[in-house]
Amino acid sequence: MPSFYDERNTLFARVKLDKNSDLYKQYYQDKQTQKKADDAVRGFSMQMMYDAIKKDQNFKDKFIPMMALNDTLISQYHDIEKQTPINQQQTPVSKDFKTTLKAFLNQQGVKDSGVVALKPHHHYTHFGKHTPHEPSSAHGKPIKQTYQTAIIFMMPMDMDFIRRGPDAEEMIETLSVYEKIAHAGMKLSVYLRQLGYDARFESVQYGTVPLVPLAYEAGLGEIGMSNHLVHKTYGDAIRLGAVLTNLPLAPDSPTYFGLEAFCKRCALCMMNCPNQSITHKKRDVNGIGFYQFDDVSCFKIWKTAGTDCGICIYSCPFSYQIDVSTIDWMKNDPHRIDKVIKTHLKTYTRRPRRKTPNPLVKG
Ligand code: SF4
């Protein structure tokens, strides 16, 4: 029996619940321990993050509009999709049409993609977000499975920005890649609609499926100790996107490059995490090996720094694009893995944070 994901249980859904609301009372009525932990970090909005950024007003006046622009654009992409009717005359395509769709995504800046045949347990059971495209009135509304196929894809983030986290550059890059991946998703979704197939893209503003387990099933990578998807080439420094459609496509399969054995020898994300949010203890979710994780303590740093943290992302040796032949050479061999970790530490050090500002935010 598969376990089902409920978006109301995700951290952002929980911490956005207003303490005086009925939704808050209903949600926590049988979760007293969780309630106490969540109350310590309750409240989240992008404005709250912007206010918390540890920069002077001049910096904020210049760079917050650069970050906020991404949210505006993503919202407009959802509007474009909604305004695109599904062509009543369907263009016939084969299940192998996924090759064309993947190439189309690559043209939009996507670096890897895969297909999953959707089952009910892939979806969240209920909405939990509060965004313009998933209004708060939808919180708690059941999610029906209306699509049969998910196309999952990834884009890498620029490590020069990510390695400055937890600082503004990290958030500038994260939000920018969220926008780019939503743009690619919108174009694919609109294209499929024009071919006569119902389709919808998922974004930070609207989501009905958790992307990490789907990306694993689509063969985009393995789950690392950070609980993130780690891509063989781009490591942890990626963001995920998805388009759901009723076009049937041949599914892909998970891929393995020896990450579990590597994580056992590495644990750099766990050791570098400032709030001890990451653990080495495994947990199984629908046959996928995740790790136990403390999302509340992780979120504390977001609230104090005003940006997502990213330390686990740039701690990961795979985020520095280890040569694929080296990855294959060390696969599941502890002695060779240790050699690769040693070389990584020598090159990048244990805490490879860049302390000087990125040129983008200078001046
Ligand atoms: S984002 Fe930062 S606080 Fe959160 S798990 Fe990663 S390293 Fe730890």
Ligand code: SF4
């Ligand atoms: S930093 Fe090390 S332990 Fe953490 S996900 Fe990456 S490889 Fe695994």
